[in-house]
Structure formats: structure tokens, C-alpha cells
Amino acid sequence: MRKYIYFTVFVSGMTTLAAELSASRLIGNVFGTSNLVWAAIIGLMLLYLTLGYTLGGKQADKSPHAKNMYKVLAWGAFTLGIVPYIASPVLRAAATAFDGLQVSIMMGAFAAVLVLFSVPITLLGMISPYAIRLSMDDTERAGKISGNIYAISTLGSFLGTYLPILVLIPSIGTTNTFLVFSLLLLFVALLGMYKSAGKGATLPYLLMVVAIALLAIFNGGRGIKKTAGQIYETESAYNYIEVLQRGEETHLRLNDGQGVHSIYDPNNLDYDGPWSQFLVGPFFNTPPNKIDDVKRIAVVGLAAGTFAQQATAVYGEIPIDGYEIDPKIIEVGNDYFGMDKLDNLNAYAEDGRWGLAHSPHLYDIIAVDAYRPPYIPWHMTTLEFFEIAHARLSPTGVLTINVGRLPGDRRLINAMATTIAQTFPSVYVMDIPYTLNSIIYATKQPTNEDFLYENFILLTENKDAHPLLVDAVQTTWIYRQSGYETSTIFTDDKAPIEWITNDMILGFMLGGDVESLQ
Secondary structure, X not given: OHHHXXXXXXXXXXXXXXXXXXXXXXXXXXXXXXXXXXXXXXXXXXXXXXXXXXXXXXXXXXXXXXXXXXXXXXXXXXXXXXXXXXXXXXXXXXHHHHHOOOHHHHHXXXXXXXXXXXXXXXXXXXXXXXXXXXXXXXXXXXXXXXXHHHHHHHHHHHHHHHHHHHHHHHHHOXXXXXXXXXXXXXXXXXXXXXXXXXXXXXXXXXXXXXHHXXXXXXXXXXXXXXXXXXXXXXXOOOOEEEEEEEXXXXXXXXXXXXXXXXXXXXXEOOOOOOHHHHHHHHHHOOOOOOHHHOOOEEEEOOOOOHHHHHHHHHHOOOOEEEEOOOHHHHHHHHHHOOHHHOOOEEEEOOOHHHHHHOOOOOEEEEEEOOOEOOEOOHHHXXXXXXXXXXXXXXXXXXXXXXXXXXXXXXXHHHHHHHHHOOOOOEEEEXXXXXXXXXXXXXXXXXXXXXXXXXXXXXXXXXXXXXXXXXXXXXXXXXOEOOOOOOOOOOOOOOOOHHHHHHHHHHHHHHOOHHHHOO
């Protein structure tokens, strides 16, 4: 029986970590994957486990019988399996509230879903101390037995860390991932109950399998969200991906849906947002700057290719190297956003910093739009990253990067501009109108903002200049900022971007600015 107890501990440990990571995806589809969300998930899971360890130890001493441990395990497996089905309507309501930025409803739903995990995780936490008590046949071997059980549980947790994210969620989805681990754990519990207490004690618990099966059948085929205009949704190893049809436009949204990552309209290229402003970069150089001077472009954070579409229309079919870490987004870009029609686009499913560092090419524009709302990946905000970008630019190349801000709070922009200025001689900032985003431009050569105006005048006289480019340059000139305040320099060793962003988020929500945007 001891070997089976060890196996039970292994599966229980695996399921506990798998549940935690799957919970992050279940919640992240609506509330995003910010550090604040992760902190709430990990912190509460640890509290639930703490309670489980305490209760498990007491219960094991009170009733040291294997059948009782397997009853606890069965209820843990069952309650884990029903969590996504109970959470589903709550999360759908939260998704609707999130679209409308109804903070009280949104946070209430967030708390409710986290509370749902209290029962299964607490019950799973009871298994290890129970297993130690059942295996303790010799007090002189107490240390060895305890060590073996914790080692086996941790080894299961190791496997549970990778299976959901790398295998199950991308292939069968979050709900079915919960279902797989729930049923696996339930069968382990039923077999253990049968071995320790016989058929009579086990048969009633088979109803748990029936109940979960019925829930899966009657809830099968339901989408994750019911957003108006949705034409496609899926989950990848990195993101929840949603494609929406808004009139003639196709929109790409990820995870919590706060932010449109790509727009596509085959009959129109002029969208509100940051994409067209990346086109402006070269026109900060010494005039006259010619459209034909742009020979190659890199896009870090390709998404579904909106900027690549615009750049091709403006600069012609020059090579564009797009770096997008999520291969599923590239697939969606080809299927729904016309990326497959861009013969000049080379889409690479890899991290943008790594891709730039290993590229053999020099670029005239490097556009960085790698937001995972509300964060820019920290490793793309540092001095070392900007040194890589500088090395990959042509002699007249320009770095352009999309950065977030809040009304009256420009800390992130100031820190980014200060860091970039350690490598680039000239740095400019413009605020994208009617948004909470700004574009930072950094030129490899020393320049001044008057060059932008002179190049704009020349563009207006150029009959071959695309109207999208002329409009983007004019917008940049109108909404340019006088400068930035010198601030923190981010490095690979210390880049407190999450600290700044988290503080901005909390201040934004607690200050009532969310409602003011509705």
C-alpha cells in the first residue's frame, strides 16, 4: 500500500501545481496576467495549502486510515473539476464588466473565482501530511519517510508546472485541462479507496465521475467569452486570443482584452492607434529624407501585422522582419488579418530581443510594440536592449517604441526616454491623441525636431507620398512633447518597470480615473 500512497502523493503534487497554473489562465483570460493578478493567485494558493497542511495533520492523527485520506482526495478532485464550470458564468459577467470598465463588478468576480479554489486546494494540501502519517511505521525512519514524500510531491509538482502550459492548455483548452487533472486524481482516489476500504465504500463516489462527465457534456462547445462580434477564439501557450469583427474592421485582442493589438481592413489602412506613428521615425533625420531611403524594417511585437501592412503600403515591398513570440498569433494573422498576402514579411516566432540580437541585417526602422498589457516586457526596456537595437540600425536608422502613460503620470515615459538617451544621441516623445500611449523616437545620428517639420513640408510637396505617412508625420509634429524629465536608468540587473506600472495601475483604479474614461 505504501507504494500506492507514494504514487498518490506524486499525482496530488502534480495536480496542485497544474491547478495553480491553469487558474492563472482561467483568470488571465479576463483579468490579464499582470504581476498583481499573479501575486493574488500565488498568495491565496499558498494560504489554501497552509490551511490544508494544518487540517491534514490534525485529521491524520485523529483518523489515520487510508480510506479517509482517499475520501479527502476524491472530494478535492471533484471540487477541482467543477471549478471552471462554476466560474464560467462569473467570468463571462466579469468580461462584460471589464469591457465597460465597471471596476466593482470586475473585482468582485475576480475575488469570487479565487475563492472557488479554496476548497480543492485546501483538500489537496491535506494529502502530504496524511500520507506521512500513514507511512510512519517506524519513528526512527520519520525523517526519511517525510523526506521521500515531500520529494515525490515536489517531483509531481515539477511535472505539473509544464504539462498544462506547454501541452494541455494549447491543445485542449483550460477547462478541459482542469477536467483531465480532476478525473486523473479522482481515479487515483477511487482506486486507493477500493484498495483500502473495498467496493462498498467506493461505489458512491463513482457518482462524482458521473457528475463531472455530465457537466462536461452539457457545457461542451461553449466558448470562453461571448464578446459581441467574436468570430474566433483560442488559447495558446502564451495567450488567450480573440478575433472580433467591428464593421469592416477585424480586431485582435489578447487575454483581458484591454487593448486592440492589431486591426485589419482590406479597404482602409488608416486606424486610430500607435501603428502609423512608427512610420514617422526616419523623418527626424536630416532633410531631405526620401521614402526610398528606407530599405528594411524590423517589428518587435508583430502581432497580426497591422504595422507591416501600413509600412508596405508606404515604403513599398521592402523586407520586413517581424518578431512575435506566440506562433499562434502569427497563424491568426495569416488566417484573419491578411498577413499571408505580404510576400515581403518574414514572421519569426521568437522573442524579439533574441531575434534582433541574432539578426544579420541592419534596419532603417526598428518598431517596438511588444506590450503584454499593462506591461512592456522588462527585458525590452533596459540599457542592454537599446544597445542591441542601436547595433542593428543602419547609420540613419531610428528606434521607435510604444509606451503607456496615465493622465498626469509620465514616469514610465521618463524612465524609458532616460534609458534610451544613454545610447542614442537624440530622443523625442509624442503623445498619441485620444489614447494613453506615447511614441518615443530615438535617432542614431544627432538630429533636432525642426528636421521633422522640414521633412513634413517636403512630403506635402511629394505627389508620391502616401497620405497615411503625411498624416502620421503631421500628427507627430502637432502632438510632440517638449521633452522628458531625467529619471531612472533601467538595466538588465535592475529594471523596476513592474513597480512603476503596478503603482500606476493602482493609482489609476483607486483614483477613479477608470470611470472617467467610460
